[in-house]
Every structure is written in C-alpha cells, then in structure tokens.
Amino acid sequence: MNVTPLVDVVLVLLIVFMVVIPAMEQGLDVEVPAIVHPDQRQESAIDPFLLSVTRDGTLYFENTPMDPEHLESFLREANRREPQRKIVLRGDRGVHYARVRELLHVCQDIGFPGVSLRVNHRHGEAS
C-alpha cells in the first residue's frame, strides 16, 4: 500500500493547524521591531503580563481589546492581584512613540516590578 499521499495530507493538515492555532490566539496584527542585542536572560519563572499596541493604536491586554480609558484601572487591578508579575509591552514597529511613552507612564504610575519591550532577534549583523 502506498501511504505517501496519506502521510503527506495528514502532515500538511497538521502543519496548517499548528500555524493557524497560534495565529488565532495571538490574533492581532503586531509586527514587533527587530534588534541585534536583545536580553539573553530568560530567568523569570513568572509569565509577565502582555500589553499590545497595534499599528493603529488599539490596545490589547493579554489579547483582549482594551478601552484606553479603562486601561489604567484594569492594569492597577491586575497588579494588585499579582504584584510580582512584570509587564511586557508588545508594540508594533510603526506605532508612534508618544503612545508607547504614555503606556510606560501608566506602567510607572502603577508600579510594575519590571517593564520590557517585546522584540525579535535580528541575526547576522554583529554590532
């Protein structure tokens, strides 16, 4: 019995699902900037909060859309519940810096134990 076509089809289906499911989870169209020197350490056992800004400035907290007016109280509440969790800002590369600074300000006000920017590692160009 020639099973090659069967294997082909099954594995292609598997690939399709593996690609589509994370895309559905992440859901939003955020293209993070790529840099050459990201932080190497991944020491934190606690998953940080994830705050995303898309190119058009829409806010997402852990993949749920957020009303900018409610963001601060929402983050404050999240921080109060789990004060040890840090926060990661995932901003689109095209977003205006004013938006990012605003969010950093909010994070500072609330007092998250750490703030980081989500980036991609760009290989090749050594400094």
Added chain:
Amino acid sequence: MGMDIGSAKGRKQGRSHPEMNVTPLVDVVLVLLIIFMVVTPMMNEHFWIHVPSRATDEAEPAPPDPADEGPIVVSVNAQGQIQINRDVYPDADFPVRLRRMLAARGERRVYFDADDDAPFERAVAALDLARAGGAAHIAVTTEALP
C-alpha cells in the same frame, strides 16, 4: 518501457521492482518543517528597560537638557535620527561615540526618550544601538523631554 525488454531476463527470476520508498524522507522533511514553524514564532525576545518607579522618582535627578557634564540623554527626533544630547549622529557612528562619552564620564547610565512622532521601530533601534555602545543601564523617561 524500452528498459523492460533489456532487463526482462533478470526480472523474471528476481521479480524485483525497484521502487524508492520516500515515506521516511517525506516524514523527516515534514517533521523538520513543523519543528521550524513552531520554533520560529517563539523566538520572541525581550528588551528590559528601566522605568524608574514612582517612589524613587523624586530621588533620581531629572534628566536636564544638554548640559555639558549632565547625564547622557539619547533621543530620537521626529525624523527618526538618533541624537546624543541633541546632536544628531548617524547610526553607524552612534555606538562608538556613545561608548567614548560613557568612558569619559565613567558611567554606564543613559536616559532615553523619543519624539512623539518617532516610529517605535526607530526608538527600539536606538535602544539597541545604545546597548551596543555599552549603555548598561537605560532609563526610559516617561515624560516628554523639553
């Protein structure tokens, strides 16, 4: 089919139908493909920045504008050019200049801000180059610098 005639004699005895089994090959290749497709999106990295906490905010000296022996302020203007204390440097020179300035002052702390209209990508690129230039401690200001 011409080949069959030539090899008909040998074929009769052995009944060997040479047929390549590509299933393992396809298996391996597709599994590799899957592995890469899963791993690639996970290559998200982080860039930890220092946002001074509110409590110590007053204790930390506010970064004043280009005073000569003041702190080093790295900024990005609206055109996306990188500046040190308001002087524009090309991307290629910036790490070298910053390294020299840090060495001259004997510190590794740098303040960072970007113009409201600067794209986030350029701001992150500046942070990246600042790190390449030896800035160990990058404090991102949360108020726009004058």
